[in-house]
Amino acid sequence: MNERRSDVLIVGGGGAGCSAALHLAQRGARVTLLERGLVGSQATGVNYGGVRQQGRHPAELPIARRARALWGRLAALVGSDCEFEVTGHLKLARSEVEEAELVAYLDVAKAHDLPLRMIGRNAIHREYPWLGPVVVAGSLAPDDGAANPRLLAPALARAASILGADILENREVTTLAHDGTGFVVTAGHETFAAPVLLNTAGFWGGKVAAAFGELVPVAPMSPIMLVTEPLPWFIAPNLGVVGGNVYLRQIRRGNVIFGGGRGENDPVTARSRVLPEPALRSMHLAIELVPALADAQVIRSWTGIDGAMPDGIPVIGASTTTPGLLHAFGFSGHGFQLGPAIGAILAELVLDGHTDVPLEPFRIDRFAATIDANKGDNA
Amino acid sequence: MTVAVVGAGPAGTRAAEVLVQAGLRPVVIDEAPDNGGRIYQRPPAGFRRSDGDLYGTEAHKAQALHRRFDQLRGAIDLRASTLVWDVRPQQLLTLRDGRSETIGFEQAILCTGAMDRVIPLPGWTLPGVYTLGGAQVALKTQGCAIGQAVAFLGTGPLLWLVAYQYAKAGARVAAVLDTTDFATKAWRTGGLLRGGRTFLNGLRYVGWLRWRGVRIVEGVVPEAIEGDGEVTGLRYRTRHGTHHIACDAVGIGWGLKPETQLADLAGVSFAFDPVQRGWLPVRNEAGRTDIRGIYLAGDGVRIGGADVAELAGARVAWAVVEDRGLPVDHAAVARLDRALQRQAKFRQALDRAFPYPHRLAAGMADDTILCRCEAITAGAMRAAATAEVNRTKALTRIGMGRCQGRVCGPAAAEVLAAALGCPVEQVGRLRGQPPVKPIPMRTAAAG
DSSP states (O other), rough: OEEOSSSEEEEEEHHHHHHHHHHHHTOOEEEEEEESSSSSSSSSSSSSEEEOOTTGGGGGHHHHHHHHHHHHHTHHHHSSTTTTTTOOOEEEEEEEEHHHHHHHHHHHHTTTTTOEEEHHHHHHHHHHHHTTTOOOOOETOOOOOOOOHHHHHHHHHHHHHTTTTTTOOOOOEEEEEEEEESSSETTTTEEEESSEEEEOOOOGGHHHHHHHTOOOOOOOEEEEEEEEEEOOOOOOOOOEEOOOOOEEEOOTTTTTEEEEEEEEEETTEEEEEHHHHHHHHHHHHHHHGGGGGGEEEEEEEEOOOEEEEESSEEEEEESSSSEEEEEEEEEEOOOOOTHHHHHHHHHHHHSOOOSSSGGGGOOOOGGGGHHHHHHHHHH | OOOOEOOOSSSHHHHHHHHHHHTTOEEEOOOOSSSTTTTTOOTTTTTTOOOHHGGGHHHHHHHHHHHHHHHGGGGGEEESSSSEEEEETTTHHHHHHTEEEEESSEEHHHHHHHHOOOOOOOTTTSSTTTEHHHHHHHHHOOOOOSSSSSEEEEEHHHHHHHHHHHHHHOOEEEEEEESSSSHHHHHHHHHHTTTOHHHHHHHHHHHHHHHHHHOOEEEEEEEEEEOOOSEEEEEEEEEEEEEEEOSSSSEEEEEEOOOOOOHHHHHHOOEEEETTTTEEOOTTTTOOOSSEEHHHHHHHHOOOOHHHHHHHHOOOOHHHHHTTTOOOOHHHHHHHHEEEEHHHHHHHHHHSSSSSOHHHHHHHHHTSSOOOOEEEEEEHHHTOOOOSSHHHHHHOTOSSSSSTTTHHHHHHHHHHEEEEETTTTGGOOOOOOOSOOOEEETTTEEE
16 A cells, blocks of 8 residues: 555644644654645634634643743744734623633633733723723733734645645545554545644544543534724724633734634534524624723624534643544634634644643543533433 | 525616516515616606616516516515525525515525626726726616716627617717627627627617717727816827817726635636636536535526526526425426527627637736726735735735635736736636625614
């Protein structure tokens, strides 16, 4: 059989997979990346574009901090800044309960050296006079920002291929196996072999893991994004809210990009679609935050497919069944900012055997008990 | 549940007519304040130009269609000034007076019509440049011309019709510049005569314009619309050299393209049509699609003109009637099928006589603004050319603006295909996303 051999085989060309290809290639590893469609077609390429640390699960913050540093040097790393801009991220509270949550997060941020500034009831409307009366407080992460999600994966992939990585698009993986000495993966009539396999397949990461006997409760999710026609620029920071049911930013060209709610999807065909009711609700919530948007026109909406975990944080780390298999998937709608760092971390795990970021909370077997229990119920 | 007809032009009107005849009460939806579609668009109340002035040689058809529609008014549920901005299984999302309303349907006949197909050229974003259709609408619904001295540029029957209508209405037509070689047309004459009237009308318009002393040039290569902040002239090339004409407005258009967004959002399959050189929704002779409950007719499926649209609208309505298990007038259906076959042959000849000059699109200069919504040049697209049009859109923002690629899409595909050296069908088509047209943020769910 005609096998294409490499040191590391990567399944899934999103931010994590493409960044892993780049970081591995930088250190001389022979890398092959298989992507079902085009790189960055799903979660990495069609998300909101938030480059946000604020509000993340404490376990994610060390990765987010590392990722933020990479975003700052992205132009040097991949030859494009992917329109990354440090706009600050302003997380808004719309009630006292939400305000209390913002205050509570200050301690989390402090523990991770994340700069954060609380803005109280009076100051918030003074500093941001265009905010609606529904807003009662906010916290600003000045180092956070936003980027153009459509550019990230192609830029990472391009940089990786310049260094010799094989980025193979339109290769849908058909079988995955370990033959005792290494991994053998087929995509159509082609066969690929490597001693190391990285599973960065987003929602479909669950299928890859399942091929090696690891069952993960990952569900498809399709966050809805919308964009308005260009308006005079007035919204500087990237806006979020406690609870996350709406998020909104204005790019320099003037368009306001906002998101919220979920569309529908079919993981078999990899198609996803915006639904009208949640899209309309997002418009309503966006106007509540910034009433001046009421007369703006929405020109387009879109979504894609990401993998959602029950606890909202991804699976990252070694397989518990198969040596040489590493997972990084299930980013649950907030992996865009993390992607560049995930690739760096995976490269370290492959080449050094360890990384300085604690990965314990992301263990793949953290749901094993639940899954076994459910199995019992079904039996 | 009801039958919905989207679009009250020639196709939609005839569809509604058959549905009413079969005892149904369809919901008929149109973006315009009244029926007629673009071609037979009704003037606003109080407008005093005669039908002859408004519709020219087609006045009797417009009158017949309007008369029929007026008779149907009590028997249909008409939703005018209503935009269908998305379609879901058995549901249309509509917008009227800033409010969104969901209209349920069992069958929907999409008669979404057409818009101009344009080829960007330097200066086409200047104020004073209109599509041929836009220039015609200004005349029909507002009784005004787009300028004091208007040049018309492009190809196809509409080019000559609009120029004729302008001159007839008293506007000064600075020139009619056809990018199709006269030889091409002459060569196809035999085929055209098969259909007859449209071509004879065309000849009449050309003859009349010549007789009036309007400058007519065929086989031109347009170079630029000139002006600084407003149109002052148009530069073009012929085999005799470069020429310049002074004008203060330009109407451009290279035939029409179907408005297929709703069919796309409904999930209907598309296929590349090599004659019309575009991706068109697939439907059978009766107008049925591969999506249950979705039927198509008229120029929104494939450009055939108003006569074909009337026939296809009636035909597709009979398919709906049949699928609802109601009695069908088989003789009427057979008559429609025969007439549609005759028209198809004529249409093919017309398409071949006025081909879309795709090389003109593919060869546009690098600094030409290709996507006017996002101000993206042809050069920027070439620099980012990837094997698929949606990916190139993602990298360059081409087709991402207000019009969602409805205007620049066909030309962008030609530029991309030429840059890659592949057939245009290979680069694919821009995928539709809701809303079909911009909707205001304050659109609140109602009803």
